[in-house]
Amino acid sequence: xxxxSPNRGFPLERLEGNTGSMSWWSGAFxxxxxSLDELRTSVQAVTDVDGVxxxxxxxxxxxxxxxxxxxxEIAEAELLAGVLQRYADAFSTSAEQANGLxxxxxxxxxxxxxxxxxxxxxxxxxxxxxxxxxxxxxRRANDDAQDAVAVSDAAARDLADLWEQYETHYAAWDTAYxxxxxxxxxxxxxxxxxxxxxxxxxxxxxxxxxxxxxWLANPELHEEIAAAHPEIIGNLDGIPYDVRARVNRExxxxxxxxxxxxxxxxxxxxxxxxxxxxxxPPDLISFDPDGSDQVTAxxxxxxxxxxxxxxxxxxGMNSNVTGIGEWGDSARALNSxxxxxxxxxxxxxxxxxxxxxxxxxxxxxxxxxxxxxxxGVDAVHPDAEKAVIAHSYGSTTAALxxxxxxxxxxxxxxxxxxxxxxPSDPQVLSNLENADGLxxxxxxxxxxxxxxxxxxxxxxxxxxxxxETLPGMTEFGSDGGYGADGEHLTPTGxxxxxxxxxxxxxxxxxxxxxxxxxxxxxxxxxxxxxxxPGTEMDxxxxxxxxxxxxxWLDWLPVNPYRT
Amino acid sequence: MSDVEIFxxxxxxxxxxxxxxxxxxxxxxxxIQGDDTGVGNPAHRATLRLEMHRRLSALHAAxxxxxxxxxxxxxxxxxxxxxxxxxxxxxxxxxxx
Numbered sequence: 001x002x003x004x005s006p007n008r009g010f011p012l013e014r015l016e017g018n019t020g021s022m023s024w025w026s027g028a029f030x031x032x033x034x035s036l037d038e039l040r041t042s043v044q045a046v047t048d049v050d051g052v053x054x055x056x057x058x059x060x061x062x063x064x065x066x067x068x069x070x071x072x073e074i075a076e077a078e079l080l081a082g083v084l085q086r087y088a089d090a091f092s093t094s095a096e097q098a099n100g101l102x103x104x105x106x107x108x109x110x111x112x113x114x115x116x117x118x119x120x121x122x123x124x125x126x127x128x129x130x131x132x133x134x135x136x137x138x139r140r141a142n143d144d145a146q147d148a149v150a151v152s153d154a155a156a157r158d159l160a161d162l163w164e165q166y167e168t169h170y171a172a173w174d175t176a177y178x179x180x181x182x183x184x185x186x187x188x189x190x191x192x193x194x195x196x197x198x199x200x201x202x203x204x205x206x207x208x209x210x211x212x213x214x215w216l217a218n219p220e221l222h223e224e225i226a227a228a229h230p231e232i233i234g235n236l237d238g239i240p241y242d243v244r245a246r247v248n249r250e251x252x253x254x255x256x257x258x259x260x261x262x263x264x265x266x267x268x269x270x271x272x273x274x275x276x277x278x279x280x281p282p283d284l285i286s287f288d289p290d291g292s293d294q295v296t297a298x299x300x301x302x303x304x305x306x307x308x309x310x311x312x313x314x315x316g317m318n319s320n321v322t323g324i325g326e327w328g329d330s331a332r333a334l335n336s337x338x339x340x341x342x343x344x345x346x347x348x349x350x351x352x353x354x355x356x357x358x359x360x361x362x363x364x365x366x367x368x369x370x371x372x373x374x375x376g377v378d379a380v381h382p383d384a385e386k387a388v389i390a391h392s393y394g395s396t397t398a399a400l401x402x403x404x405x406x407x408x409x410x411x412x413x414x415x416x417x418x419x420x421x422x423p424s425d426p427q428v429l430s431n432l433e434n435a436d437g438l439x440x441x442x443x444x445x446x447x448x449x450x451x452x453x454x455x456x457x458x459x460x461x462x463x464x465x466x467x468e469t470l471p472g473m474t475e476f477g478s479d480g481g482y483g484a485d486g487e488h489l490t491p492t493g494x495x496x497x498x499x500x501x502x503x504x505x506x507x508x509x510x511x512x513x514x515x516x517x518x519x520x521x522x523x524x525x526x527x528x529x530x531x532x533p534g535t536e537m538d539x540x541x542x543x544x545x546x547x548x549x550x551x552w553l554d555w556l557p558v559n560p561y562r563t
Numbered sequence: 564m565s566d567v568e569i570f571x572x573x574x575x576x577x578x579x580x581x582x583x584x585x586x587x588x589x590x591x592x593x594x595i596q597g598d599d600t601g602v603g604n605p606a607h608r609a610t611l612r613l614e615m616h617r618r619l620s621a622l623h624a625a626x627x628x629x630x631x632x633x634x635x636x637x638x639x640x641x642x643x644x645x646x647x648x649x650x651x652x653x654x655x656x657x658x659x660x
Contacts, residue, residue, distance in 0.1 A: 017602060041584075070629055290616070290617040404607060
């Protein structure tokens with residue numbers, strides 16, 4: 001269990017950050033600012049070139065325009081250099097100091113617990129002796145008890161001193177983080193003082209619940225802040241989703257009308273098409289075209305505000321928003337399973353490619369974003385049941401997020417399909433297995449090659465944990481079967497959530513895990529509706545699969561099977 | 564040195580200076596690409612990392628645009644100078660006025 005500081009509740013966790021990298025980047029921004037300044041000087045000189053001809057006059061005018069425009073980039077580069085270096089310096093004197101205390105606090109905590117136990121035992125012994133023992137024994141037992149209490153008190157003081165230092169350093173880091181964000185967001189701001197103050201508070205809030213409370217308490221400032229910083233308000237977890245949807249749609253429309261090209265343009269087109277086609281269209285409740293290497297977004301289908309059950313779909317490797325068509329189909333199909341359902345498709349992270357998939361970097365970055373998003377859903381819609389349905393590496397990411405906290409972030413059901421493996425972090429697994437109210441479900445098609453490969457090729461076994469065999473996990477079928485009304489349910493013929501199977505490896509017949517009509521998707525619907533899968537594992541209609549071989553590849557570091 | 568020669572040299576030296584600085588900018592700008600500024604996700608917070616990436620991506624693109632615009636100014640000056648130089652070459656056989 002993760003310890004928390006006694007006075008301020010700071011978790012005893014390592015604060016992530018690399019001051020060397022931050023300083024290097026700060027230097028890089030500084031070099032860009034410097035070279036831009038020299039460029040500005042040289043272009044400024046052009047404005048002084050003699051001549052009255054049309055060409056040279058036009059060149060002078062162009063030069064003047066460039067000089068004017070360069071000012072903004074120089075200021076931005078200097079700002080980034082300064083903010084990052086100030087944060088790096090503060091991180092070094094605060095976060096790194098806090099990190100350095102973690103082992104000491106854990107050790108001191110153990111020492112204190114042990115001493116406290118011994119003091120309690122000594123006290124009980126003294127009490128017992130005082131009733132029946134000889135005078136010398138009583139005196140000796142009392143002395144021992146007093147000594148043990150003194151040792152325990154000393155250990156408690158040592159621990160308290162360490163916690164005090166930790167809280168001081170942690171709070172200093174927290175302040176530095178908030179200051180860096182406020183400095184970035186506030187540069188060039190034209191907001192009124194009241195809006196600026198609220199905006200700074202929103203950025204410094206300790207979580208989505210605090211963001212929501214601040215937002216709801218200041219309705220008169222909403223329009224100004226949203227207009228000044230739509231890129232932040234549209235993605236800030238805790239802001240109500242109708243507000244986010246409105247500002248994100250406006251930003252997307254502006255971007256779409258600018259006709260971006262390349263992969264970026266394709267992703268913008270895909271989102272715009274999703275929002276303007278189909279009935280009813282989804283809401284764009286997160287949208288960040290530049291924060292990551294790929295466009296990140298979350299689209300909600302159904303009436304999120306009125307939903308009693310909110311599902312969040314998390315895609316895996318090589319996914320991006322251009323796949324929103326088939327993911328949107330899954331969302332709509334899931335909503336049609338019963339009343340009160342709304343489903344979010346969360347493309348909120350840089351999904352890994354084949355080379356990145358063995359590592360945990362993408363999962364760690366994605367988990368931080370998903371964690372915040374799920375806390376936001378819980379803050380804004382606390383009464384709704386929440387299910388996370390994650391495919392492939394998305395389940396690795398989701399497990400890391402949901403398992404980051406002992407209460408599972410308010411998630412009620414976690415469903416992993418074709419998982420590339422859960423993280424091997426014992427704290428994460430312990431949280432997942434022991435969280436109150438969290439039910440876990442998993443399926444692995446016997447024709448799914450890539451999920452098995454993913455589990456066995458993760459660097460250092462980082463995500464080599466087989467979900468299907470975790471304590472408390474309910475495994476469900478995806479190899480074909482029959483529904484309650486006797487309808488045939490197709491098997492999942494490969495790794496894909498929708499189309500593609502195991503490509504380029506051979507695949508079996510059937511549909512992806514999240515295609516309506518598959519046994520996998522039928523079971524997901526039933527789990528969301530009833531809490532139980534709708535078919536039996538290996539029941540009637542199960543077709544098995546190529547990978548359903550006993551003792552297959554015993555030499556693998558992880559047995560990728562459910563048995 | 565005639566006024567025209569002075570003008571010619573002013574054009575070419577200005578163009579060279581701008582082009583050199585523009586190239587320097589492009590080289591330095593090549594460093595600000597990537598997604599790991601070292602900020603990470605401390606206490607599971609991703610906002611600063613994402614904001615930093617968003618800002619550096621936008622800066623990188625804007626700097627490319629500016630260096631392109633500056634190079635275009637340099638090219639304009641070179642065009643003016645080269646037109647004069649072409650005429651002089653045709654007239655005198657010399658490559659410079």
